[in-house]
Amino acid sequence: MSLYENIKEKIMDNLVQAANTAKGAGEFSFEELPAFVLEEPRERQHGDLATNLAMVLAKQAKRSPRDIAAILIKHIDTTGTWIEASEIAGAGFINFRLSPLWLTGVIEEVLKAGENYGQVDIGKGQKIQVEFVSANPTGLLHMGNARGAALGDSLASLLTMAGYEVSREFYINDAGNQIHNFALSLEARYLQQLGQDAAFPEGGYHGEDLIETVKGLITKIGDKYVSVEPGLRREFLVRYALDEKMRNIRETLQDFGVNYDVWFNEQSLHDSGAVRSTMEELEKKGYIYEKEGAHWLKSTLFGDEKDEVVIRSNGAPTYFAADIAYHRNKFERGFNRVINIWGADHHGHVARMKGAMSALGYDPDNLQVILMQLVRLIQNGEVVKMSKRSGQYITLRELMDEVGKDAARFFFNLRDPDSTVDFDMDLARAQSSDNPVYYVQYAHARLCSILRQAEEMGDTTAPASELELQRLESSEERDLLKKMADLPSEITIAARLMEPHRLARYVLDLAGLFHTFYNSQRVLVEDEGLRRARLSLVRAVRQIVSNVLGILGVSAPERM
């Protein structure tokens, strides 16, 4: 537990103690201590920490919050808490002012922990899987996938920082109807490129990339497959194209800073019989019935709006059936929690997937789905409908080429997944130098620059002493130190809420506080002790900026 978290916990404990003491002394009574908070007030004048304990006790104690506050203050043991002053304010808040001396400990804490600063252990080594992107291998990655990739990867890093054992996974939909469609589209393109008369299938994939794939293939094998039996021809084309598409997807994601632990094939679930055995399991439990020749899952028993088909009347399993088998497989692999990142257009799928897990005897709460609102593409001030089938979309590759990996990842992680993002490529291109990511990266480069110059001046890297660190007493320095002390709590909250965007906000704030400090105080001053103290501060800030950018998958440049 971090220094700051320790202090807060100690004060919380002492507050509980104080309430119990008062109760014992008969000064007021309560059955059970209600939940209360100890937090940093927004207004600086309200001190460093404030609690609402007196207010939440008021009802049970049948006394006014301010009276209760006065009694509590009387009983609070402040030893070891750094509390310097306590006062009653407003409706009955108790505000604490801490001695600023505790802050200097933060620097030592950061420098000691290094790249591990910010690590907390709410995960306690639990195994979590984060499945994200899982784009259909029938085309290139687009903006929506980019958002999913930025969110999923950063969430995985965040959870790792919070003490979970995390596995990143990509589910490859390489089976089913869409693959059949894909095959027909490829076949048509192949024949067309060779001058044959071939009709493009209804609902086929119109993307230009498909034509490129076929052209590439033709330079290798020519018209060899024109005269081959269609079934074999399609199988060959699909295998070739899927292989190429998946290689492209892997490389693109890797360039976007995303590295998966597992690439999972849907086809393997069919091959291994997992889909069939899962359906049999559900049938044995009585959750499957037949109607109009198809097999249905009674998902309404688990809160779904309607029952769902799992086996079509033609005997083929639906995508849903395979997905149930897939999620069962995840739990069988021993994950305590499984997180999926889905586009908001899949929200109808959530209830039935959780329902299916309940039916199989798993706790549906261990399957958590983060729904990400869609990314809308704006062109010439109008919304452009993106779709793989229409072939009209901006690819992740184009996005990286135009605005860069760092700007793109920061852009997406600055937003709550629940908010719809309008993305205007022209605007993004024009404003890319205004992207907030550069504000943070600039802070990092500036921090590095100071350290470089200190080194050139022959400044030793000797750490500042406790006494020297206590000379960091300007309000700019203290604000900065407090923010630095806050990182472990931020990680805890962000991990609990599964919201990496909180860290993007955090590091923006931190960078801002640093820039303010930089403009008001000089680091490389004559006074050796003070210089050592400020250099230690600079080193610590640099470490934190680097750590947080790391979680967000954004690089921390030493110069720019």
Add this chain to the structure above:
RNA sequence: GCGUUCGUAGUUCAGCUGGAUAGAGCGUCAGACUUCGAAUCUGAAUGUCGGGGGUUCGAAUCCCUCCGAACGCACCA
């Protein structure tokens, strides 16, 4: 029609389990480089938190209702 998510400054967006006077970036206006990086900083202006009702000592946050938007409601995935 039913369901999910959303509606906060001119604009793009933050705002954990309800807390005190709702915050940033961009834009606008006024300032700061012979000194560690001006991709920076300082200051100013800007709001019926979509409307209405309710719960509460206290609501942008929870509940109801209305309005508006996006997305779902296939033997597609």
